[in-house]
Structures are given as C-alpha cells and as structure tokens.
Amino acid sequence: MTDTDRPQGTPGPQPKGSTSRAGRDLPxxxxVGGTLGVxxxxxxxxxxEVWFPVVAVAIGVASWEVTKRFRESGIKVALIPVLVGGQAIMWVSWPWGVTASIVALAATVLVSMIWKLLGQGLQSAPDNYLQDLAGTTLVLCWLPLMGAFGASMVLEDNGAARVFTLMIVVVCSDVGGYLFGVSFGKHPMAPAISPKKSWEGMVGSLIFGVAGSVLTVMFVVDAQWWIGLILGPVLVICATLGDLVESxxxxxxxxKDMGTLLPGHGGIMDRLDSLLPxxxxxxxxxxxxL
Structure with missing residues (x-):
C-alpha cells in the first residue's frame, strides 16, 4: 500500500515536521491559505467590486490547469473556446445576471462543437470527437458556470456578506473535517475515490460547518438563524461531494494535483474544488x- 492509497488514521513514514497526516506540507x-484568506x-x-475580476482570473487559471491536465491524458479539450468562452460566461453575469451566463454557456458549447469538428479540416474526420467534446463541456460547466454564481453574488444586496458566508462555511467544514479526521478517522468514507476521507471527518465537517453557517447568517448576513441551519448541512455535503468529484x-x-501554483495546496483548481459547487x-x- 502506497502513502497515496493509505486510509486515514494509518499514515506512512514521513519526515518529521515536513508534512501533515493529510499528506501535505502543512506550514x-x-x-498560502492564510495569505489568500486575508x-x-x-x-x-x-x-x-474587485471580487468579480479576482474570481474571473482564478477561473481562467483553473480552466487552463484542468485543460492542460486533460490534454496530457489524451482528452483534447478545446482550449481557446474554454478560455475565451469561459470568460464570457463569467463576465456577462455582471450586467445581465446568471441567466446570461447560461446563454453564454450554450453558445460556447455550440462553438466548441464546430471547433472540434473542423479542427482537422473538412477532408478528415476528427479523432475522439465525442470524448473531447464531453471533456470540453465538463470544464465549461464545472468552472466558469459555477464560478459565475460565486462572482455574481457580490453584486446582490448585501453581496459581500453572502460571499463571506460561502467562504466561512467551507473553511469551517474543511477545518472540522481535518481535525476530526486526523484525530479520530478510522472508517473511510469513499476508499476507492479518496482514501483519506473518513466518516469521522464528515461528522466534524457537519458540526463545524453548521455552527459556522448559523453564526455567519445571524451576525454577518443579519438574517434568521434557521436559514443558517438549512444552509449549513447542504453546503457541507455539497462541498464534500465537490472535493470527491475532483478526486x-x-x-x-x-x-495528485491539477497544478503546482500554490505550495502545499497544488493548483488553483485544487482550492476551488469544493468552493465551485x-x-x-x-x-x-x-x-x-432572504
């Protein structure tokens, strides 16, 4: 059994002080996480108002990371439609809302269909057309479309507070999952997908995530506490599943990672996996x- 496949709670040999039991360079x-958070x-x-362009840039970089990894594995995602169309999906939501993003997504998928069809000219049939188009569509839905919802929240009433809710609850979920998983994790949740995730960690995520959700909704969003009680568990489950999807x-x-841009984390996409859904x-x- 390799360190990558080792279930949580049975860590392999590690240089003392260099990595955490979760397999990362903890310092x-x-x-990096603290700097980004602050x-x-x-x-x-x-x-x-700067939040929107920050998210757009992050989505652009993450889209490039994922597309590069897909292409290295033989899935030739349409790079230019993904990068250009992805930014269109993001930016049209600023003046016209997320409905416009869905329209831009449909247009970008249509362009991608033609792009892949004509990529080698009309005299030869494209190779792996269905596979490449499916990969392209996945990247567009997974990153820029989900990113458009996250970016456009800041434009709504009390928008910054809504974004804070997203960030705080996901961080609480991650912290609770890490603490409970490292301390008590003995029962892997999905060993075939992510061996280090445990049911004990999930309990910690729910406890911390729901508490963070209720407190954030009450004191940051200034709304009724029961909204946080609804949001918390749904958000924790969604964040966990989002992480499993990327895994x-x-x-x-x-x-192991989508990129190498962020030391101790991997790439931008490795930080967005749970945030996007x-x-x-x-x-x-x-x-x-509300």
Missing part, C-alpha cells in the same frame, strides 16, 4: 430565503 499550506477578506471589506477526476487522470448552493439558498 506551506497554512501560509487578501480575499480585505477585498470584500474595502473593494468588493475521482484526478484518479482517472492519474495525477458550494457557490451555486449559497447563491440558490440565500437567494430563495
């Missing part, structure tokens, strides 16, 4: 209940 991960908090407090994608691709959940639930 680097804390330093930067985003300052943006949301003092210049919330399965990386397992299929035979890689969670952004849609926060947008939908707070939009419906």
């Amino acid at each position: 680097a991960a804390i330093g 930067s985003l908090i300052l943006i949301l407090i003092f210049v919330p 399965q994608v990386k397992r299929d691709l035979g890689i 969670s952004a849609f959940v926060v947008w939908a639930i707070l939009g419906a209940l």
Whole structure:
C-alpha cells in the first residue's frame, strides 16, 4: 500500500515536521491559505467590486490547469473556446445576471462543437470527437458556470456578506473535517475515490460547518438563524461531494494535483474544488430565503 492509497488514521513514514497526516506540507499550506484568506477578506471589506475580476482570473487559471491536465491524458479539450468562452460566461453575469451566463454557456458549447469538428479540416474526420467534446463541456460547466454564481453574488444586496458566508462555511467544514479526521478517522468514507476521507471527518465537517453557517447568517448576513441551519448541512455535503468529484477526476487522470501554483495546496483548481459547487448552493439558498 502506497502513502497515496493509505486510509486515514494509518499514515506512512514521513519526515518529521515536513508534512501533515493529510499528506501535505502543512506550514506551506497554512501560509498560502492564510495569505489568500486575508487578501480575499480585505477585498470584500474595502473593494468588493474587485471580487468579480479576482474570481474571473482564478477561473481562467483553473480552466487552463484542468485543460492542460486533460490534454496530457489524451482528452483534447478545446482550449481557446474554454478560455475565451469561459470568460464570457463569467463576465456577462455582471450586467445581465446568471441567466446570461447560461446563454453564454450554450453558445460556447455550440462553438466548441464546430471547433472540434473542423479542427482537422473538412477532408478528415476528427479523432475522439465525442470524448473531447464531453471533456470540453465538463470544464465549461464545472468552472466558469459555477464560478459565475460565486462572482455574481457580490453584486446582490448585501453581496459581500453572502460571499463571506460561502467562504466561512467551507473553511469551517474543511477545518472540522481535518481535525476530526486526523484525530479520530478510522472508517473511510469513499476508499476507492479518496482514501483519506473518513466518516469521522464528515461528522466534524457537519458540526463545524453548521455552527459556522448559523453564526455567519445571524451576525454577518443579519438574517434568521434557521436559514443558517438549512444552509449549513447542504453546503457541507455539497462541498464534500465537490472535493470527491475532483478526486475521482484526478484518479482517472492519474495525477495528485491539477497544478503546482500554490505550495502545499497544488493548483488553483485544487482550492476551488469544493468552493465551485458550494457557490451555486449559497447563491440558490440565500437567494430563495432572504
């Protein structure tokens, strides 16, 4: 059994002080995570209008990371439509809302269909057309479409508070899952997908996530506490499943991380895996209940 496949609670040999039981360079991960967190908090407090371009840039970089990994594995995602169309999906939501993002998604998928069809000219049939188009569509839905929900939240009433809710609850879920998983994790949740996730960690995520959700909704969003009680467990489950989805994608691709840009974390996409589906959940639930 390799260290990568070792279930949580039975860690392999590690250089003392260099990595955590979760298999990461803990000091680097804390330093990078703290710097990113503080930067985003300052943006949301003092210049919330900058949030939108920050998310758009992050989605662009993450899209490039994922597309590069897919192409290395033989899935030739349409790079230019993904990068250009992905930014269109993001930016049209600023003046026209997420409905416009869905329209832009449909247009980008249509362009991608033609792009892949004509990539080798009309005299030869494209190779692996269905596989490549499916990969392209997945990237567009997974990153820029979900990112549009997260970016556009800041434009709504009390938008910065809604974004804070997303960030705080996901961080609480991660912290609770890490603490309970490392301390008590003995029963793997999905050993075939992510061996280090445990049911004990999930309990910690739910406890910390729901508490963070209730407190954030009450004192940051200034709404009724029961909204946080609804949002918390849904968001924790969605964030956990989002992480598992990326784990399965990386397992299929035979890689550990999507990129190397963030020491101790991997790539930008490795930090967005749980945030992207969670952004849609926060947008939908707070939009419906506030």
